[in-house]
Amino acid sequence: MTTNLQPRSAPALVTPLLAALALAGCSFIPTYERPAAPVPAGYALADPAAAAQAPSAADIDWRQYFTDPRLQRLIGMALGNNRDLRLAMLNVEQARAQFQIRRADEYPTVAGIASATRQPSAVTGQYGNMFQVGLGVTAWEIDFFGRIASLREQALAQYLATGEARKSAQISLVAAVAAGWLNLMADEELLDISRRTLATREESVRLTRLRFENGVSSELDNRQATSLAEAARATYAQQQRQRMLDENALVLLVGQALPEDIRASLPSARLVDAAPMQPLRAGLPSELLERRPDIRQAEHVLIGANANIGAARAAFFPRISLTASLGSVSNELSGLFKGGSWAFSLAPQLAVPLFDAGRNEANLQAAQVGREMAVAQYDKAIQTAFREVSDALAGRATLTDQLQAQRAQAAADAKRLELSELRYRNGIASYLDVLDAQRSLFATQQALVLTQLQQLQNQVVLYKVLGGGWSDAAAAAANAGQPADS
Structure with missing residues (x-):
C-alpha cells in the first residue's frame, strides 16, 4: 500500500x-527450571582439616592463597601473556558482538x-x-511471536557462557602455574638428592676398587658398587631432562621466559620451605553450582538451548x-x-508457512534434542565437579599421614645405611647389605619428595576445584593486557 x-x-x-x-511480545520459550543436582547432598569424607570458620575458596583471591612472591609474579605474568587466556577473552568479545547483532534485529534499520x-x-x-x-x-x-526475542535470549546465554568459560580458563591457568612452579621445586630437590647419591656411590666404587686391588674384597662387591653408581647416573640424567621439560611447560603457561632472578633461586628451593596455603572449607556440593564457572557455563548453555525451542516454535506462526x-x-x-x-x-x-517439507518440525525437534543434550552436559559438569572435590578431599585426608610415615621411613633407612656401613667396615656384614641400604634410602628419599609434591599440588587442586582463583580485579588487569600484580 x-x-x-x-x-x-x-x-x-x-x-x-x-x-x-x-x-509484539509473545514468547514460546519454555519455562526454565534448573535440573536437580545429580549428586549426593554431602561429601563422603568429613572436613576435619578445615574449621567451620575457614573461608570458601571462591572468596579467596589467588594472591591471598599463593603467598610466595615468586609464584605471584609468575601468575601475574601468565594472566597478562598466556595465549589460551587471551583466546578465551576474544571469544567473550565475539559472543558479545553476536548478542549485539541479535539485539539489533529487534529494531528497524x-x-x-x-x-x-x-x-x-x-x-x-x-x-x-x-x-x-x-x-x-x-x-x-x-516480532509478534517472539522468534527474534528468543534468538536474542540464546545469544545472551551464549555470551554469558563464554564469560564463564573465560573465568574457568583463568582458574585453570592460575592452578597450572602454581603446579608448574611446585614441579620445578621438586625437580631441583630430586636433582640434589641424585647428585649427592651419585657422589656417594662413586666414592663407594673408588673404595671397593681399592679393597679389591688389595685383596680385601671380592670383584662382586666392586661390580655391584659400579652398577649402583651407573644407575644413579642414569637417574640423574633422567631428572635433568624432566627438569628442562617442566621449565618449558611453565614458560608456555607464563608466555615468556622465566625471570633470571626466579631461575637463580630455584636450586636452593625446597618443598618443605614452600609458602603454606591456608585451609579451605569444602562446604556442600550444592554450593558448587554457584562457585564453579564451568557449571555456570553449562547452565547458560542449557538456558540458550531452551531459548532455541522458543525460536523454533515461533517459526510455525x-x-x-x-x-x-x-x-x-x-x-x-x-x-x-x-x-x-x-x-x-x-x-x-x-x-x-503453508508447506516447508517438514523443515520447521525438524528444527523444533533438533532444538528439543539440543536441550536434552544441554541437560546431560549440565549434569555431567556437576558430577565431574563433585568427583574432583571428593578426590581432592580424599587426598587432603590421607596425604598428611602418608607423608609422616615416609619421613619416618627415610629416617630409618638413613640409620640403616649408617649401621650397614659400620658393620661392613668391621667385617660383620657383607657389602651386599650396604648396597641394599643405599638403594632403599635413595628410593625412600625420592618417594618422600614426590609425596611432598603431591600434598602441595593437592592443595592447589582443591583451591581450583572449589572455584578459587577468579577475581574481578584480575579480570580487569588481564583485559587491559597487564600482569595482574603490576
Missing part, C-alpha cells in the same frame, strides 16, 4: 509503528535513500523522470514484516524540497 499525501506531523507517521510494537528513475508513461508512452529522497525502513520483522519510507518525490530534481512534494509509503507483509 503506497499513499501520497500532504505533509503530516511526525507523531501521525509513527503511530502505525507504535501500534505494531504494542502487538533506518537508512537514507535517494533514487532517480526514467521510464515511459503507461498512458502517453512518453518518457518521464522521477526523483526521490528521504528515509526508509526495509523489511523490518515485527506467521511472520509480519514492514517496509516504509518517508521523503520527497518530484519529477524534477529542483522540485524535491518544494511544498507538496512530501510523501510516505507503508507496506506491511504477512507470510504464513
